[in-house]
Amino acid sequence: MHSFSSRLIRWQRRHGRHDLPWQGQDAYRVWLSEIMLQQTQVATVISYYQRFIASFPNIAALAAATEDEVLAHWSGLGYYARGRNLHKAAQIIVEKHNGEFPREFEQILELPGIGRSTAAAICAQAYHESRAILDGNVKRLLARWCGIEGWAGNKKVEEKLWQQAEALMPRRNVATYTQALMDMGATVCTRGKPKCGECPVQTDCVARQTDRIAELPTPRPTKAVPERHTTFLLLMSGRDILLEKRPSSGIWGGLWCPPQLDDGQGIVADYLQRNGVEVSERVELEEFTHTFTHFKLHITPVLLQVAHKPMRVQQAGSVWLDVEEALRAAIPTPVRKMLENLIRSF
DNA sequence: GACCCGTGGGT
DNA sequence: TACCCAAGGGT
Numbered sequence: 001m002h003s004f005s006s007r008l009i010r011w012q013r014r015h016g017r018h019d020l021p022w023q024g025q026d027a028y029r030v031w032l033s034e035i036m037l038q039q040t041q042v043a044t045v046i047s048y049y050q051r052f053i054a055s056f057p058n059i060a061a062l063a064a065a066t067e068d069e070v071l072a073h074w075s076g077l078g079y080y081a082r083g084r085n086l087h088k089a090a091q092i093i094v095e096k097h098n099g100e101f102p103r104e105f106e107q108i109l110e111l112p113g114i115g116r117s118t119a120a121a122i123c124a125q126a127y128h129e130s131r132a133i134l135d136g137n138v139k140r141l142l143a144r145w146c147g148i149e150g151w152a153g154n155k156k157v158e159e160k161l162w163q164q165a166e167a168l169m170p171r172r173n174v175a176t177y178t179q180a181l182m183d184m185g186a187t188v189c190t191r192g193k194p195k196c197g198e199c200p201v202q203t204d205c206v207a208r209q210t211d212r213i214a215e216l217p218t219p220r221p222t223k224a225v226p227e228r229h230t231t232f233l234l235l236m237s238g239r240d241i242l243l244e245k246r247p248s249s250g251i252w253g254g255l256w257c258p259p260q261l262d263d264g265q266g267i268v269a270d271y272l273q274r275n276g277v278e279v280s281e282r283v284e285l286e287e288f289t290h291t292f293t294h295f296k297l298h299i300t301p302v303l304l305q306v307a308h309k310p311m312r313v314q315q316a317g318s319v320w321l322d323v324e325e326a327l328r329a330a331i332p333t334p335v336r337k338m339l340e341n342l343i344r345s346f
Numbered sequence: 347g348a349c350c351c352g353t354g355g356g357t
Numbered sequence: 358t359a360c361c362c363a364a365g366g367g368t
Contacts, residue, residue: 037364044354045364078352081367115366135364155347182364191362192357219361251351292352293362333353350368356361 004145005170005177007200012180015187015198021049023179027101027126028059034118035082042186048077060099062090071254071330078333080253085113105131124178132165133178134158137185142168143217144189147206151218227296231261232338233271234285234303239346240320241339242309243329251292252332256319258301268302281305285341290334301338 002010017023020042022033032052036045052073056062062070067087074083089111093101102108109119120131139152142164150157170177188195194213196202207216235242235258243256261271272279285301309320321329327339 034364039351039363039365040353041355041363076353078354079365081351082365085366113366117365121364133364136362137364153348178364186364190356222360253351290352294350348368351366353363355363357359 001204003170004168004201005173008180008184009170009173009176011200012176012183016176016180016183021046021053023125025126027122029053030122030126031101031114032086034121035086035113036077038082038118039079040077044077048073059090059093059101062087063094063099067254068330072328075255075330076333076336080255080332082113084248084254085111088112089114101126103127105129121178124174128174130169130171130174132162132169133181134162134165135182135185137182137189138165140191140217141181141185141189144194144207144213145201145205147210147212147216149216149218151220153220157218225292225295227298229263229298229300231268231300231302232257232335233259233261233268234301234338234342235259235277236303236305236342237309237320239322239324240309241323241326241342243319243321243326243331245317245319255330255332255335256326257332257335258338268304272304275310277304277310278307279304280307285338288334288337297334299334299338301341303342 020033022029025033033045033049036049036052055069055073056065065087067084070087071080071083074080077083092111093099097107102111105119105123108114108122109116114122117133117135120133121135123129123131124133139161142148142161143152146164148157148160148164152158152161184199188199196205196208196213199205202208207213233242242258244259246252246255246257248254259271261268271277281304283303285303287298287300290297290299323339323343327336331339
C-alpha cells in the first residue's frame with residue numbers, strides 16, 4: 001500500500017488543477033491568492049485576482065497605493081479586513097523587509113491577515129517547505145479519512161486535525177501535495193455527494209469503512225440568524241450621490257456607503273433637518289434583503305433629490321460622486337445594487 | 347472560547 | 358426556500 005501522500009500526489013498529477021493563475025508564481029502572488037481564497041471559492045476569486053495583479057503587479061506597487069484604491073479592487077469580494085490587512089502588510093514588507101516578501105515562516109506569520117494555515121500554504125507553494133495546512137478542504141478530508149468526530153470549530157477537534165495534517169505531510173513534492181489536498185476537497189471529497197469512487201485513498205477511509213460519509217465532518221451547531229432593518233438615504237444632486245466613508249471597524253469597514261439610518265436612529269425627516277437638507281423630490285424605493293453569515297438585513301432605499309448640495313454634509317469622510325464614478329469606488333454589494341437600480345431609472 | 351467579518355454557489 | 362459553508366484570521 002502506497003502512503004497517503006504519495007497517492008494524493010499521483011492523483012494530483014493526473015486529475016488535479018494545473019491552470020490556476022497563481023500556481024507556480026512568486027510569493028507575492030501566492031500570498032495574494034491565499035488571502036483572496038480565505039472563505040471564498042476559486043471561481044469567485046479568479047477575476048478579482050487578475051484585476052488586482054494588473055493594478056498592483058508587485059509589493060511595491062501595492063504598498064504605494066492608497067487603502068481606498070485597494071478596497072475598490074476588493075469591492076464585492078467581502079471580508080474587507082483582508083484587503084486592509086493585505087495593504088498594511090505590503091507596507092510592513094517595504095519598511096521592514098526591504099520590499100522582499102519574508103523568507104521565514106515566523107516572519108510571514110507575523111504579518112497582518114496571515115495565520116498558521118495561510119503562512120504554511122505560502123511556505124509550501126512558494127518556497128517548497130514541508131509545512132502542513134488546515135483549511136476547510138483538509139478538515140473535511142481528514143475528518144472523513146481519519147474518522148474524526150466533532151465540529152472543527154471546537155478547539156480539541158481542531159488540534160486533532162492539525163496533528164493528523166502534520167503527521168501526513170510529506171517531505172518532498174510539498175507544493176503538489178498541498179494542491180492535491182485542496183483539489184481533492186474541492187472536486188472529490190466534497191461536502192455533499194462526495195465522489196468516493198474517484199478517491200485515491202478510499203480503501204482506507206474510516207468514514208467509508210464505517211459508513212459515516214454523510215455524517216462526517218460533524219456540521220457546525222446551527223444558530224438562528226437575527227434580522228435587522230435599515231434605511232439608506234440616496235441623496236442625489238443631479239447625477240451626483242453622497243457617500244460616507246465607514247469606520248475601519250465593523251461591517252463594511254473602510255468602504256463607502258450612502259448615509260444609513262439603523263433601527264432606532266430616528267426618521268428620515270429628522271436626519272434631513274439635522275443636516276439642513278432641502279429635498280425637492282422623495283421616492284421610497286422597494287425594500288430588498290441582504291443576507292450575511294450572521295444576520296439578515298432588510299434594506300429600504302429612499303431616493304432624495306436635493307436642490308443644492310447642503311454644506312453640513314460636505315465634511316471630511318463625505319464625498320459627492322457621479323453615480324458611474326461611485327460604482328468604481330470601494331462600495332459593498334448592496335450599495336452597488338442600489339446604484340445600478342438608480343442608473344436604470346434615469 | 348465566542349463572536350465578528352461578506353458574498354455567492356450548491357443542494 | 359432555506360440552509361450550509363467556502364484555500365481563515367482578528368479581537
